[in-house]
Amino acid sequence: MDEVKEEEKKELPKLDKKLEKMTIKELREIALQIPEISGVHGMNKEELISALKKAYGIKEEPKKVGASMREIKAKVKKFKVLAEEAKNNKDWTKYERYRKLAAKFKKRTRKLAKSIT
Numbered sequence: 001m002d003e004v005k006e007e008e009k010k011e012l013p014k015l016d017k018k019l020e021k022m023t024i025k026e027l028r029e030i031a032l033q034i035p036e037i038s039g040v041h042g043m044n045k046e047e048l049i050s051a052l053k054k055a056y057g058i059k060e061e062p063k064k065v066g067a068s069m070r071e072i073k074a075k076v077k078k079f080k081v082l083a084e085e086a087k088n089n090k091d092w093t094k095y096e097r098y099r100k101l102a103a104k105f106k107k108r109t110r111k112l113a114k115s116i117t
Contacts, residue, residue: 012056019049019058027052069112076105 013033022030027048031040037051053060067075083098 015056019052024048067108069109072105072109072112076102076109079105 013030015030019027024045027045028040031037031043031048031052034052034055036055040048043051050060052058079098079102083095083102086092086094086098
């Protein structure tokens with residue numbers, strides 16, 4: 001009887017697609033079928049993915065270390081203020097530099113938002 005239980009534990013549900021691409025509902029359905037994972041309904045998507053990766057033996061890759069959306073938006077705001085000051089002082093070289101930097105960071109926010117979704 002113990003052998004039957006061990007075989008059931010080893011048999012994990014098959015994954016149709018990457019865990020990151022699945023909805024939280026799909027992740028919960030899979031996690032509920034695995035007895036080692038408890039508290040499934042209290043977990044968010046990141047926690048479910050982490051628990052499932054551990055159960056399947058998938059190595060978790062460290063997240064990219066970069067600026068957060070809030071930090072990037074703060075930089076955009078700062079460069080817009082500096083550009084406005086340079087414009088009022090009629091310092092056109094600084095105005096162009098700050099304006100381009102604000103645009104560059106604004107592009108980063110769009111890129112970051114696209115990668116999150």
